[in-house]
Amino acid sequence: MNRIFLKSTAVAFSSLLASLVLALTLVPAFGGAVDGNAWLMLTICPLAIAWPASAFMFWQSEKLRAAHRDLARTHAELAAAHRRLEEKASRDTMTGMLNRETFFAALDRSRRKTDRGALLIIDADHFKKINDSFGHLTGDTALLEIAAAITRAVRAGDVLGRIGGEEFGAFLVAASDQEAVHVAERVRREVELIRFQPSADRIVPLTVSIGGTICACEANVSELMRIADKRLYEAKSRGRNLAIFDQGISAAA
Template sequence: MTSILLKSAAVAFISVAASLLLTLIVVPAMGFPVSRTIWLSSTVCPLVLAWVASASTFWQTDRLKSAHRELARAHAQLAAAHRRLQEKASRDDMTGMLNRESFFAALDGSRRKSDRGALLIIDADHFKKINDSFGHLTGDEALLLIASAIERGVRGGDILGRIGGEEFAAYLIGATEQEAKRVAERIRREVELIRFRPVDERTIPLTVSIGGTLCAEEANVSDLMRAADRRLYQAKHRGRNLTILDADIPAAA
């Protein structure tokens, strides 16, 4: 408020100076004497009018600037909330991994940048038996342990998603065949090492079967999923707790 009064006072005094200057030039030029009344009118009128008008203008301008700042702040808060909602909508509620739709979108986006990489599909073995024997809450605990093991097994920057009830997927960005095999086997081993004791201190084994495929340059996401699914089916058919990448069929540890 003080700033507005000072600025409007400056405008008022400039107006008075300009009015007096014009009075000294114009009135004598018209052949009239500069009387006390003319001096008073030339001083008071611009002083009052300019002060009130400029104060009102500066006050409105200040309010408008404040409104713009508030609007910008609200817009920033809304954008941040929108980003948080988008992030939440893209994540699986239980594991925090990307959900199915978001995983495939991220996979497709990564494929557009680089054709090199490998896709792994990871499925928990005999998981229905855990749900049937101990209930779905215990099954959820087991899923969280498996999800954590998968996260430990992949490399930084790889894309992870939960694409089904007990099915996960990992896209290994830029991975060679040997790197993909090492990551797949590391995931399998991390899950196998879990000591899951839901009740009575009895350890329930947790294992996963993994099917994977290298990303051919011309293959789309559907092609990659079908190829990895075939390898996963082979891993399940050959006894589970197994990783199969392309035509390679290693023995389970």
């Protein structure tokens, strides 16, 4: 408000000065004289008109700037809220990994950017027994530990998702054959090392079976999933706690 008052006062006095200069220049040029009443009009009119008009204009301008600031702040808050909602909608609520739909969309995008990589399907072994024996809350805890182990085992930049109840997907971006086998074995081993203790007197082993495939240039997402799922089924049928690729098996020691 003080700024508006000072700016309006400056405009009013500038108007007064301009009025006096014009009057003292033009009136004598036309043969007239500035008398007492003229001096009064030349002084009062600029002040009476310019100050209120400029004050109103500056006040409106300040309101407009404040409205623009509020609008920009609201827009930024809405954009941030939208990003949070998008992020929440794309994540599995329990593990924080990508959900099934978002994982496959990310896999499809990654496949378009590179013709190298590998897909792993990771499934927890005998998980129904944990739920049946200790309850679903304990099963959820076990699932979180498995998810954390998978996250530790993959590389930075790899894409992870929970694609089923106890099934996870991992796309190893631009991984070579050897890198993919190594990461799959690291995932299997990291889960195997978990000491899951659902009760004070009992430790339950946790293991996963893994089916993997190297991403061929011409293969689409559906084909990759079909091949990896076939390898997963093979790992299950061979006794579980295995990681099986087209070219071989990574097994527990």
